[in-house]
Amino acid sequence: MACSALRTGYRHLGAARSVVQGKRDMWKLLGKARYCTASNGDEVDRAKQATVESSRFRNKKPTIFSKIIDGTLPADILYEDSKCLAFRDVNPQAPVHFLVIPRFLLPRISQATSEHVQLLGHLLLVARNVAEQQGLTDGYRVVINDGVHGSQSVYHLHVHVLGGRQMSWPPG
Ligand SMILES: [Zn+2]
Numbered sequence: 517m518a519c520s521a522l523r524t525g526y527r528h529l530g531a532a533r534s535v536v537q538g539k540r541d542m543w544k545l546l547g548k549a550r551y552c553t554a555s556n557g558d559e560v561d562r563a564k565q566a567t568v569e570s571s572r573f574r575n576k577k578p579t580i581f582s583k584i585i586d587g588t589l590p591a592d593i594l595y596e597d598s599k600c601l602a603f604r605d606v607n608p609q610a611p612v613h614f615l616v617i618p619r620f621l622l623p624r625i626s627q628a629t630s631e632h633v634q635l636l637g638h639l640l641l642v643a644r645n646v647a648e649q650q651g652l653t654d655g656y657r658v659v660i661n662d663g664v665h666g667s668q669s670v671y672h673l674h675v676h677v678l679g680g681r682q683m684s685w686p687p688g
Contacts, residue, residue, distance in 0.1 A: 581617050581672040595646050599638050602646045610657075611680030612650045616643045623671040625660045643677050652679035659687070 583589035584603065591603035594614055605613040616639050622628060628636060640658070647656050656679030661668040 577671070579670050579672045581670055581674065582621065585617070585619055594649070595642060597642075599635060600642055602642055605676070610678040610683075612647075612652060612656070613676070613678045614646060614650070616646070616675040616677065617672060622673045624662050624668065625673055626662045628673075639673075639675050643675050647677055647679060650679070652677075655679065657683045 580589060584591045585601065591601075591606075593601055593603045595602040598619070600616055600618050602614050602616045605615055618635055618639060620635065622632060622635070643658055656677055659676040659678070660666075660673070661676070
């Protein structure tokens, strides 16, 4: 299921395809490195564990996303600039499922202050632009998980964008 969704995603890559081509083999190696959205139970368990770890390290522990930012971990990158990058979720929950993350480490949306206004606006605009680039003309869902009840599993702020199918409401 996840694999066919991933292949569908690749078909939508279009212009980004050549950039991504070289990363594909390494990307396949990541198949088991699920970080954002596994089955529901997994996600909740890992979210709780992530919270324990983040409080132990005062939310400054490098995450899997830090490694994607510094290039030590490959990702299927769709867009990047000086402030953020967008890449496909390794375990997609929709035909199109990508994340937008700031390069700057802000662990949680609940820790944002007025000094992050521009950054937060930028993340949403990039989410919108990449959604358009991915052909999500019938709409999409934008999600930010925060903390335990939000099932946040990586303590580096990230915006989920999901599309290509009908979303239900309310979310679980
Ligand atoms: Zn997530």
